[in-house]
Amino acid sequence: MTIQYGEDLNELIDTITRAVGANDLTTLATAIAGPPTSELVVVCERLTEHQRAVMYRLLPKQQALELFEALSPALQSDLVRGLQDAEVANVFSELDPDDRVWLLDELPAAVAPRLLRGLSERERQMTSELLGYPVHSIGRRMSPEYVSTHLGLTAAQTLMRVSARLDDAETVYTLPVLDDGRRVVGVVGLRDLLGADDEQLVDALMRTPQTIAATAKAEAAARRCAENGLLALPVVDSESRLVGILTIDDAIRILEQEESEDSARQGGVEPLRRPYLSTPILKLVRSRVIWLLVLAIGATLTVQVLSVFESTLEQATVLALFVPLLIGTGGNTGNQAATTVTRALALDDVRPSDLVRVLTRELRVGSALGVLLGAIGFTIAGLVYDPRIGLTIGLTLVAVCTVAATIGGIMPLVARAIRVDPAVFSNPFITTFVDATGLIIYFLIARAILQI
Structure with a gap:
C-alpha cells in the first residue's frame, strides 16, 4: 500500500532522526505519540536500523504490535536484531502463525529454534507445521487459524462457531464445509448464514468449493485467489483434508512480492525485498x-x-x-x-x-x-x-x-x-x-x- 506524505511527515522523520542522534527520548516520545500506525510504517522505512529500534521501544504496546505486523518481513528481521530477547519474544508470540513464518524466512536459521521455544505449545505446533512445507509453497503462507463448519449443522449452529472464534480466526467471511473425514465439500459465506433461517442446514447454503493443494506454488495459489475474487481459498492436503486457508490480503501480499522480484530481475538486479531508503x-x-x-x-x-x-x-x-x-x-x-x-x-x-x-x-x-x-x-x-x-x-x-x-x-x-x-x-x-x-x-x- 502506498502512503502519500508531504512536508509534515518529512518533518516528523527529521525530528525523530535528530532526537535519536541527541538521545533526546522525551522529544522522540512526543513526536511519535500522535501519528497513526500507517504513517509510522512509512517513517520506519526511511530510518536506519538503530533509529527504528529506539523509536519502536517508545511506542505503546498495542501500537508497537500493530506497527510490527504492518512492516515487511525484511524490516521485521532488522527490528528483531535491534531489540532485546524479551521484546522479541513478546512481539513474536503476538504474530499470526503465517506471519511468523514470513519473519523466520528472513532471519538466520539459528534464530528460529530460540524464538519457537518462547511460544506456547499450541502456537509452536501451528508454526512448526507451516515450516514443514516446502519453501515457496502455499502451505508455508497459509493460515491454520480458520473457522469451518460441517455437513448437517444448521445456520444458527455455524454462527455460534463463528462467534466463538472471532478473536483468533484469520477470517470469518468464507467458511469451508467439511464432511466427517475433514474433507472440503463446499464453502458458505457469512452473508448467506446471516440471511438464512436458524434451522436451515448448511448443506442447502453451501456452494461448490475451490481448493488448492498445500504443496502448490504460493504465487499460483495467490493468483488463483485474486483472479477468482475469493475472500479465502481453502488449502488441502493430498487427501483433500483441510489444513488451512489463504485469505485475499495474504494473496495480494504474495503477488506484490513476486511482482517486485520479477521487475527487479528483468532490470538485471537482485530484488531488495525491502524499501529502498532502508536498504x-x-x-x-x-x-x-x-x-x-x-x-x-x-x-x-x-x-x-x-x-x-x-x-x-x-x-x-x-x-x-x-x-x-x-x-x-x-x-x-x-x-x-x-x-x-x-x-x-x-x-x-x-x-x-x-x-x-x-x-x-x-x-x-x-x-x-x-x-x-x-x-x-x-x-x-x-x-x-x-x-x-x-x-x-x-x-x-x-x-x-x-x-x-x-x-x-x-x-x-x-x-x-x-x-x-x-x-x-x-x-x-x-x-x-x-x-x-x-x-x-x-x-x-x-x-x-x-x-x-
Whole structure:
C-alpha cells in the first residue's frame, strides 16, 4: 500500500532522526505519540536500523504490535536484531502463525529454534507445521487459524462457531464445509448464514468449493485467489483434508512480492525485498554488481563481432553511425517480447507447451515491426546518405526485429521448461544476445549490398 506524505511527515522523520542522534527520548516520545500506525510504517522505512529500534521501544504496546505486523518481513528481521530477547519474544508470540513464518524466512536459521521455544505449545505446533512445507509453497503462507463448519449443522449452529472464534480466526467471511473425514465439500459465506433461517442446514447454503493443494506454488495459489475474487481459498492436503486457508490480503501480499522480484530481475538486479531508503549501501551494491559482471562478460561478444568486421567498417565508415540504432532497436524489440510473454506466463495465459504458437506469433509481430521501422530507416538513410546504405539499414531492421522478437518471445518459455525464473533468463541476456546477433546480420547484409 502506498502512503502519500508531504512536508509534515518529512518533518516528523527529521525530528525523530535528530532526537535519536541527541538521545533526546522525551522529544522522540512526543513526536511519535500522535501519528497513526500507517504513517509510522512509512517513517520506519526511511530510518536506519538503530533509529527504528529506539523509536519502536517508545511506542505503546498495542501500537508497537500493530506497527510490527504492518512492516515487511525484511524490516521485521532488522527490528528483531535491534531489540532485546524479551521484546522479541513478546512481539513474536503476538504474530499470526503465517506471519511468523514470513519473519523466520528472513532471519538466520539459528534464530528460529530460540524464538519457537518462547511460544506456547499450541502456537509452536501451528508454526512448526507451516515450516514443514516446502519453501515457496502455499502451505508455508497459509493460515491454520480458520473457522469451518460441517455437513448437517444448521445456520444458527455455524454462527455460534463463528462467534466463538472471532478473536483468533484469520477470517470469518468464507467458511469451508467439511464432511466427517475433514474433507472440503463446499464453502458458505457469512452473508448467506446471516440471511438464512436458524434451522436451515448448511448443506442447502453451501456452494461448490475451490481448493488448492498445500504443496502448490504460493504465487499460483495467490493468483488463483485474486483472479477468482475469493475472500479465502481453502488449502488441502493430498487427501483433500483441510489444513488451512489463504485469505485475499495474504494473496495480494504474495503477488506484490513476486511482482517486485520479477521487475527487479528483468532490470538485471537482485530484488531488495525491502524499501529502498532502508536498504544498506553494501546490499544495493551486491544486488547489482553480479549482474553487471555477467552482462559485461556477455558484451564481449559484441566487441568480438566488431573486431571480425573491422575491415568492413574501414571501407564504409558510415556503417558505424548506425550501430547504436540497430542494436538498440533489436534489444528493445526483444525486451518487449520477453516482458509480454513473461507476464503471460505469470498469468498462466501461455505454457511451455505453447512454444511453437508463441514463436509463430512473435515471428509475425517482429517481421511486421521490422517492415515498418525498415521502411522509415530506408527512406531517411537513403535520402541523407545513399540508396544502398538506406537499403542496408532497412533490410537489417527487418531482420533484427524479426530475430529479436522471436528470441525474446521463446526465451521465457524455455526458462520455465528448464525450471529457471523467466525474469532472470530474459531481458538482460536477450539484450546481450541480440546485440551480437544484430551486428552479424548488419555486416553480412552490408557486405552483400555494398560489395565490400
